[in-house]
Amino acid sequence: MVNIPNTFRMDVRAKIYAEYRSVDELRELLQQYRGERLLHIGAGSNLLFTGDFNGVVLHSAMRRARATREDDSHVFIEAENGLVLDELIAQLCDMGLSGMENLSYIPGEVGASAVQNVGAYGVEAKDVITEVRALAIADGSERTFTHAECCYGYRDSIFKNDLRGQYIITCVTYRLDKQFVPKLDYGNLRGEVGANPTPMDVREAVIRIRRQKLPEVSEVGSAGSFFKNPIVPREQYEAIAAQYERVPHFDQEGGVKIPAAWLIEQCGWKGKTLGGAQCYAKQPLVLVNTGNATPQDVITLAQNICNSVHDKFGITISPEVNYI
Ligand SMILES: Cc1cc2nc3c(=O)[nH]c(=O)nc-3n(C[C@H](O)[C@H](O)[C@H](O)COP(=O)(O)OP(=O)(O)OC[C@H]3O[C@@H](n4cnc5c(N)ncnc54)[C@H](O)[C@@H]3O)c2cc1C
Known part of the structure; x- marks a missing residue:
């Protein structure tokens, strides 16, 4: 049995913990472990294990992101499921691209952001996600979900409901804005941000506020x-x-x-x-x-x-x- 990483720091184990570095490797693992109980995790930051997991825990080591296209107003970024969401947001803010800065410092990875529809400070992942690529667990086929097909709601998506346990999200496309219109109406964000902020200023303010209120993953x-x-x-x-x-x-x-x-x-x-x-x-x-x-x-x-x-x-x- 192997330890399962989880931010709740529960001492829990799985029969097998397997990491993959490509979609082909993921397909092979699905073949290899057909018939086993499967659980795909990200950083384990929204999970409460009620005991050991008698099955296979899968995790992605795919962590690339690239711009796939742009128009006058937007840049479309395709990110792989295992990339840490906050690392992506830091890079985007650094490039002056906006839309995700309010989601700064939310723990977890890109794949789960599209399952959970993560949200903070008046912004949700669904506001920036344009499409989601996924692999069917049953037969390894690939499917692209449009934004509408993801059926997003408050911390909710089709991947938590009708399609629960049926797909592994491999890639998420986010639409970032070139022109920055800060969203500061939630909580005390406006008071924390100076005049004419950049996306990075908002990110830093969000992080400061979150650090005051929420437990640090590395400590608690x-x-x-x-x-x-x-x-x-x-x-x-x-x-x-x-x-x-x-x-x-x-x-x-x-x-x-x-x-x-x-x-x-x-x-x-x-x-x-x-x-x-x-x-x-x-x-x-x-x-x-x-x-x-x-x-x-x-x-x-x-x-x-x-x-x-x-x-x-x-x-x-x-x-x-x-x-x-
Ligand atoms: C201190 C702290 C603060 C937080 N603050 C916020 C917040 O402000 N807003 C917010 O929305 N959330 C918040 N969360 C919750 C958490 O960060 C999010 O739910 C995050 O999306 C979980 O990501 P993860 O990679 O850890 O996913 P996990 O917890 O590992 O998995 C979550 C779910 O997604 C599924 N899953 C994971 N990866 C995939 C994949 N590739 N394909 C299909 N299914 C997959 C898992 O099976 C599981 O059902 C916080 C958590 C902590 C610990």
Whole structure:
């Protein structure tokens, strides 16, 4: 059994851990391990392993990116699945290309960005992804998904739903802007950025803010935001707003988004510990491993938090993290 890398720092193992350096090598691995339980991971930064994985964990060592075409306003960048997303964003900002700077410092790799539709500071991967190339696990055939075919939603895509476990994303094309129009309306980003910022200025501001609030992957085990922010019917939001002062909220299509962090804090979970798992004191949306957490500690803490939020507000919050 081999250790599986994961940012939650869970001590979990797989029967086999295999890395590939080309799409052909990936095809060969799929042939070789046909019939085995398969899991493709990136950096393991959105995973909660509930125990050892009795199967084959695949990981990409393909890490190239190149510009495939450009027009007057855009440059299209095709990036391989194993490239660290933040390394790509750093390079793009350096080149003065914009559109992804708000996604700076999100852990993980290019392949998962298109599965998860990662998002931060008012930008989501879906805003810049134009197409996704993938390999069918069943027969090794290649398929290109258009943006529409990816069926993107909040931290969601077809790869998490109808096509779950059926395709391995090998390449993602992002559309970057040549002309920079900064997006600074989310949180305190505007206040952190000086006048006439460059994409790199925004990237650096995002990183500064994230470092203040979120655990450093190199220091503390976590999978980032553990829960999704719920979107509730307007009447339910209004009922809550009538009872509490200044309920943070964002109007959305189909309802009102209430930050799960606020709901969790109101239930008194901020900073609370269960076994080795903790509701992070600086950002209660994040559950952390204080050093010796077992998967069960995290699962129980998450369940207790969900129950409290449901009992107090009648809102069901669901995990953003993938349980394996
Ligand atoms: C400290 C911290 C902060 C975070 N902040 C944010 C944030 O601001 N916004 C946000 O959206 N997320 C955030 N996250 C969550 C995480 O960074 C993202 O979900 C990221 O996309 C996960 O990438 P990964 O490469 O680690 O994927 P993994 O966690 O390894 O995998 C995630 C899912 O994608 C699947 N997958 C991975 N690669 C492929 C592939 N090539 N083909 C098909 N399926 C694949 C896996 O099977 C799994 O289901 C944070 C996490 C941490 C630890």
